[in-house]
Amino acid sequence: MMAWREAAISVLVVLVYAVQTGAWDALDNYGADPTKVSVSGVSSGANMAVQLHVAYSSSIMGVGAVAGGPYYCAQGSSNKAFYGECSTIGNGNNIDVQDLIDDTDAYAANGKVDATSNMASARVYIFSGTEDTIVPTAVVKKLKNYYDHYVNSASDIMTKYDLPAGHGFITTDYTNACDNNFASPNINDCNYNMAFEILNHIYGGNLVDPGSGTTLNGELLWFDQKPFFPYLWKINPFYMGMAYTGRIYVPSGCSSSNSGCKLHVALHGCGQSTYSVNDQYYMHTGYNEVGELNNIIILYPQGFPNAWYSNPLGCWDWWGYTNSQYATNEGREMVIIKQMIDRILE
Numbered sequence: 001m002m003a004w005r006e007a008a009i010s011v012l013v014v015l016v017y018a019v020q021t022g023a024w025d026a027l028d029n030y031g032a033d034p035t036k037v038s039v040s041g042v043s044s045g046a047n048m049a050v051q052l053h054v055a056y057s058s059s060i061m062g063v064g065a066v067a068g069g070p071y072y073c074a075q076g077s078s079n080k081a082f083y084g085e086c087s088t089i090g091n092g093n094n095i096d097v098q099d100l101i102d103d104t105d106a107y108a109a110n111g112k113v114d115a116t117s118n119m120a121s122a123r124v125y126i127f128s129g130t131e132d133t134i135v136p137t138a139v140v141k142k143l144k145n146y147y148d149h150y151v152n153s154a155s156d157i158m159t160k161y162d163l164p165a166g167h168g169f170i171t172t173d174y175t176n177a178c179d180n181n182f183a184s185p186n187i188n189d190c191n192y193n194m195a196f197e198i199l200n201h202i203y204g205g206n207l208v209d210p211g212s213g214t215t216l217n218g219e220l221l222w223f224d225q226k227p228f229f230p231y232l233w234k235i236n237p238f239y240m241g242m243a244y245t246g247r248i249y250v251p252s253g254c255s256s257s258n259s260g261c262k263l264h265v266a267l268h269g270c271g272q273s274t275y276s277v278n279d280q281y282y283m284h285t286g287y288n289e290v291g292e293l294n295n296i297i298i299l300y301p302q303g304f305p306n307a308w309y310s311n312p313l314g315c316w317d318w319w320g321y322t323n324s325q326y327a328t329n330e331g332r333e334m335v336i337i338k339q340m341i342d343r344i345l346e
Contacts, residue, residue, distance in 0.1 A: 040064030043269030129165025
């Protein structure tokens, strides 16, 4: 049985590799504002967003986390990530936030994450739905406790725990019932514009709300993620942790190479990459509309469902499937996404 399973995985990965090896445009440079870079995500994307913020806090000024736990919650353990205190059966009681703070401080002392003093002025948005049975609110509140330690002003941390939402990204009108839990495409209609609320809080509260009639006059582009990959991923698809292509929405006011626009990285959750839901995450979560009206470039890195990595849903690495330094500036996915950010800032 194991030999059959490994053979099937091998065929699947190689087939996907063959499909993806076409030529795609390189990620362009847009001269975005290096002081206005932010990141958000849902589920595994929330955990990755927090990791990116902590590791690169000198250059990422804000973070939005939807249904995610505190930094380094899994501590390298898939059991903690999926079967323990960080998710489904977790009630938050077994998460020692002080232990995670100590880990963060130790990483900072060793240069594996940026100085934690950078987080003092961070803008943070944290969400948990009351009907979420995948990552309970008690776990998400531990993320709030974590940021309370580092962020100076309580008003810089926005929380929302009162919406009867299940596990997924929340929108005004797309697509699942509000209380659905992890039903594809993991996007729930709760009459709440989460993309706007995240970005509006991060960028100071004065953004233009897109409403329902916003026209997208910018460009939604494919780009090649391969140039940012480590060597092993480039030559051996069995070890690939991210897709070969990503997406980026460039608002009509941000197309020049010295745009000065803001930049936001929007990270999908498990089961939400293009392989699982096609265009639904980057077309229907509402980020593009907010970006268009407020000159915010939206970057959508794409994960890859690779069973060889025990990651069949294409989750972002928040428990160590790519390498032991996954939550630091030596994490493979972390380095790749940071290089994408830097390219857009050029």
